[in-house]
């Protein structure tokens with residue numbers, strides 16, 4: 001039996017921070033078991049003894065023992081006492097595992113870990129890509145609506161929900177998408193998700209086997225590339241021209257094609273109608289899936305974006321994705337997928353074994369936001385705001401960096417891409433920019449094939465005020481000037 005007053009337990013107890021004395025004692029005992037000071041089957045002091053040693057009430061010690069018994073750390077035997085019930089790997093062994101540099105992961109886990117993950121900027125730093133302006137969001141409207149929804153459905157949003165998504169949101173979205181994006185969908189074709197990234201992961205799980213071939217625009221969206229790569233697919237890049245992604249007619253057909261037709265990520269080119277029809281034909285004849293990522297088409301400025309490919313599809317091969325991360329706010333964690341009939345049930349089953357469904361309350365608030373016309377009004381307002389910011393950015397870039405970079409096609413969106421006019425390594429420049437407080441996503445790592453590599457950057461402007469854009473362009477000009485003359 002340990003004697004608490006002479007054991008490290010007292011020191012350990014004093015060093016633990018917790019919300020109550022009971023929690024403090026629980027933390028102490030857990031740690032003592034984890035670091036080996038208390039060993040398997042070792043008898044603990046009686047609650048009376050330990051209470052005296054640590055200046056606690058006996059009730060507190062009893063409560064802590066009971067809690068740790070329920071967690072499996074301790075075993076209590078009537079008439080015999082309280083014993084340590086488990087043994088944990090010693091800290092030194094855990095450290096050794098960490099230090100070998102090889103994590104005990106599966107081959108798939110290693111692949112996912114080494115692929116590096118996707119990082120999104122938490123704050124609207126200049127020129128972080130894909131950030132909407134959160135400062136202009138109608139916060140009051142959203143807050144009031146949330147309160148109203150909570151009041152009107154006091155318990156409706158608290159239980160488990162439908163893996164396909166809240167019906168009210170699917171209905172609102174179907175109306176909105178059919179009207180504004182030329183989709184042809186009913187609420188039963190819509191699946192609500194946490195993010196487009198989740199959609200890409202789920203589609204990879206459902207549609208791809210290891211070594212299946214996937215075609216993607218090159219350069220292209222790294223989130224999609226990572227999702228397919230981590231699923232073990234073989235990726236092949238699609239060259240881009242003025243009409244968008246070209247079909248690799250000479251190669252045998254892939255299982256899946258990923259496109260960003262209305263605003264190619266990152267170059268901004270829009271897939272022409274002729275090319276859209278060619279791709280739809282290709283998908284039909286070759287029985288491959290076609291993912292249309294419609295991530296920011298709400299923000300075309302001077303004209304309407306071309307209707308979604310899904311609306312032209314007659315052979316049920318197109319899956320269209322969209323997200324509220326750009327059109328409302330990223331932390332909302334709501335996105336959607338419009339899928340052919342055959343995929344609805346498998347996707348719902350998959351969602352039920354992943355995380356069940358998206359948050360009910362936020363789905364209900366978003367549905368109301370759309371139904372009351374606030375969403376369309378918000379989009380109209382943001383479209384004008386972003387258009388003026390884009391014009392401002394282009395004017396300044398032409399003025400201050402016109403001989404250093406060329407601006408790629410830009411119909412709208414939250415960002416545009418620029419190509420360097422002089423020889424430089426965009427990754428090195430991006431690192432230098434980061435040190436100066438500028439976020440520049442380099443274009444070259446976004447390409448799969450060497451011949452599709454361009455040197456340049458993505459510049460996000462939507463979240464920046466004109467003054468912030470001015471400061472950022474001056475910094476960029478200085479950086480590029482010094483790189484060119486180095």
Ligand SMILES: Cc1ncc(COP(=O)(O)O)c(C=O)c1O
Pocket residue numbers: 129130194195196197198221223260265293295322323324325330334335
């Ligand atoms: C092409 C593309 N698709 C999807 C997304 C992300 O959407 P979500 O936050 O819903 O994953 C982005 C974000 O920048 C994007 O650029």
